[in-house]
Each structure stands twice: as structure tokens, then as C-alpha cells.
Amino acid sequence: MPYSKEHKKETRKKILDSAITLFSSKGFDQVSIDELMQHADLTRGAFYAHFESKEAVYAKAIIAGAKKSRITHQKPKKLTEDEWMKDLLMGYLSEDHITQKYSPCPLAFLVTDIANNKKEVRATYTRIYKILNKTIQIQLDKNPERPKPNEQEVFATTAMMIGGVAIGRALNDEATIKDLLDSCRKATLSLLKLEN
């Protein structure tokens, strides 16, 4: 066999990485399989040895994108739980996130794109969305010296995070983007009782 299993796995990963970047910045329809494969240094025809359709790679890209997001990472030892949570919020609601300087969160970058897609894709979104809320809740419950936000406050917070980033990407005016992000950062801290 001229190609090892290892090789295939790496190629798949390259395709998936390209998919995260391209789908996040341009949406499902504006990325062709040709472009996707070229970005991964391959040609059209090789695609179907790895995924069965465009929808399939899109769904996998959402999952892979979520896993790359900082919010799923381990807390650095030198930070307290609350410091880490604040760090994540500030990073999420930042210009660098909007301009894709670091790994974009598919929940925000692809919200309406996904609403227009197939049932299986929306099921994937739903699963990841629940995980995000749960993760934040668990993280916040770790500090006993602060009033714990309830489930509703977490839902409201993530709606503001996702909404803030999604709107920021649609806007055409730096100053407004800055105001929006500032406002959301402040309001999320307050909602989660993380102000001090």
C-alpha cells in the first residue's frame, strides 16, 4: 500500500483545518470543494476519499472548530477559576476573535448559515451549543465564594457572546464594533457576577 493509515489521517486533518478557516470566513455556499481542496494542497477528486459530501465535511468542521476554541481548553495552572473565565470572555468578545486572528467559534461565525442548512447540521450545532453552556456553568460553580449564576443567566450570557461576535462581523464600522464589544464584555461580567 503506497499510502499509510497515518498519511490518510493527516490529510483528513489538513482538509478539516482548511474547512474550519474557509467556512468560518465565507459560509457554506461560498466555499467550493475545489477551493477547499486547493487550500489543503490537494485537488478536487481527492475529496471524496475522505468525506461523502459537502454537508458532511461542514458538520465535521463545526465540531473540529469547537474543539479548537479556547473555551474548551484546560485552565492554565497559574490562573484562578474566575480569572480563567474572565480571560475566556474577554478573548471571545474581542476584535481578534472577530478578525479571526485566532480560532473562530463556529457557534458565532456560522449561526444563520447553520439555520439555513440541513437537519443533521443543526443537530450538531445544538449539541455544541449545549456543551458551551454546560462548560461555563461548571466552570463558574467551582468558586464557592461568589453567588452562582443560574442556568438562565448562563443562557443569556452565551446569547450575548454569540450575538456580539456575529453582529461585530456584519458591521462595517470600527468604532461601532468597539462600542458593541465593550458593552457586551461589561454586561457579561455583570451577568455572571464576575466583576471583582
Add this chain to the structure above:
Amino acid sequence: MPYSKEHKKETRKKILDSAITLFSSKGFDQVSIDELMQHADLTRGAFYAHFESKEAVYAKAIIAGAKKSRITHQKPKKLTEDEWMKDLLMGYLSEDHITQKYSPCPLAFLVTDIANNKKEVRATYTRIYKILNKTIQIQLDKNPERPKPNEQEVFATTAMMIGGVAIGRALNDEATIKDLLDSCRKATLSLLKLEN
């Protein structure tokens, strides 16, 4: 002249109404000019007598859609300013809005769709977004007997409104949608100090 000016204006309005409905529910790329014109009881070829391109009708549809949104309407006489504001919030963050039972807000239905579109389209979005925030601010300033929310609190509120509706449309699970909307309704009322 076999067609009056009046006729043209009405035809244009029919196309625009179809555009709002179809673009909102399926996004820019998933609506073809053919489908759009059929929905308006016309054929492909007639389109270019009214709009110069697909992007052009899309941008106009965003504006027309925003004008149809309840939030730009006049307050009914029998309601106080705050009651009216609460009404709008509850309607915006409702299942009926998500399922498009009434006129969808393009700011929420098309956020990421617009982020992936041309500069002029994003400029249109930005303009309407600013108007929404301003409108809410003005409305809230009318009641002198309540602490006035500042600009930041209004920005945070609209981020939650738009985020809540956009996420709700991407979700695949009735119960989660309900929780999400409940949470956002409660949090927006609190942010705007409208609880009583």
C-alpha cells in the same frame, strides 16, 4: 405605454416582499432569482427591469424588512411607553418570531449571511443596526420615573436579542429554544430596568 408607473411600483413591491421572506428563511445563496420571481408570480427575465443585480435586491430587502419590523412601528395609544417597549421585547424574543409567523428582523435572521457579503450590504446592515439601538434608547428615555439605561446597556440588550433569535433558529430542539428565549427575555428586562 401599456404599463403604468403605478403598476411598476406595485410589481417592485411584490418582488421586495418575496425577497424579505425568502432571503430571511434561506439566506442569500440559497435563493435564486428564478425562485424569487416565481414567488412574486413573474418570470426570471422581468427581474432586471426592477433591480440591477441580486446583491441590489438583497440590500433593498434588508431595508424593507427592517421597516416592516414591529419595532419601527408607532406605539399604540392605549399603552404606556414602557408597556410598549416590553411588548416589543417579548415579541422579538418569541417562538413566533423565530418561526417567521410575523415579519422577521433581518438583523437577526441574516447576521452571518451579511458578514459574508459585500461591503455595501454590510454598510446597510450597520445603518439599520444603529437605528435599532437609537430607537430603543429614545423610547426608554421617554419615561422619567425610571433609571435610564445608558448606551452600553442598550448595545448589550440588542446583542442578546439578535443573538437569541439567531441561535434559536439554528437549534434543533424545542425545549432548548424555549429555555433560551425565556432566559433572554428575563435578562433584557433586567438590563433595561423594565422589570416592574
Add this chain to the structure above:
DNA sequence: GTCTATAGAAAGATAGAC
């Protein structure tokens, strides 16, 4: 202004060589 017909480009997916 609206129709039918069509030009011209692009995209998803498959076939077969290596």
C-alpha cells in the same frame, strides 16, 4: 414591462488512470 430562449460560468459529484 414581461415573456421565452440562451449564452456563459461555476459547482457537486463520479470515472478511470496511476
Add this chain to the structure above:
DNA sequence: GTCTATCTTTCTATAGAC
């Protein structure tokens, strides 16, 4: 597994008759 070539469909936009 990856390549090139191609089938087939779909779409935007234009041309020309009425």
C-alpha cells in the same frame, strides 16, 4: 489516495419578441 477529465445541473445575466 490522488490525479485529470468529464457528466450534469444550476445559476446569473442578457437578447430579442411582443
